[in-house]
Amino acid sequence: MLTMRPANPDDQPGLAAMIQARSDWMKANQLPSWRSWGKHVHELAGNCTRHPSEMWVLTEHGDRIMGCTTILRTSAPWTWTATEAADTAYYLNGTVTDPAERHRKLGALIADWAVDRAAREGISRVRRDCSSPALAEYYQQQNFQLIRKVSTSGGHTSYALVLDSSKEVHIAAA
Structure with a gap:
């Protein structure tokens, strides 16, 4: 059974292993951002100790970490306008899933969970951004x-995306 729960410090080794596996998969598939992921594995996994109320893990049978995401209340200032940032919204950041389980579409499951959570809490929007056109x-x-594409000062492109949680169909929590 898959379950989303708040991350805790004991999750750090499992998170690090999963994030490293994702970085290795990205490298093997020649995706350009693998270097950043690989360089920051322990920092990303450490969010479970620095931001335990914001980081969530997807587990199977209560122990195996299959994915994670961080839900913030603020979004990247280089991607969203001040007016948009002032709206009540969740901002999904750092969503990672186990690459060996890609066939299960765990990233989509995590996004659906976040949208459902937002709707149940009266949060009107879920935002995310990325630097990959494929993502x-x-x-x-x-x-x-897709709201916009923004060129950053480093010459990269950032894609800003939003989903209105009030318009989505939600499954009641079990």
Whole structure:
């Protein structure tokens, strides 16, 4: 059984292993951001100790970590306008899933869970951004709407996406 729960410090080794596996998968598939992920594995996994109320893990049978995401109340200032940032929204950041379980579409499951959680809490929108056109397309397949593409000062492109949680159909929590 898959369960989303708040992360805790004991999750750090499992998170680090999963994030490293994702980085290795990205490298093997020649995805350009693998270096950043690989360089920051322990920092990303350490969010479970620095931000335990914001980081969530997807577990199977209560122990095996299959994925994670961080839910913030503020979004990247280089991607969203001040007016948009002032709206009540969740901002999904650092969503990672076990690459060996890609066939299960765990990233989509985590996004659905976050949208459902937002709707139940009266949060009107779920936002996310990314630097990969393929990832932006994947998020659009999850019903996120591309709002804009922004060129950053480092010469990269950031894609801003949003989903209105009040318009989605939600499954009641078990």
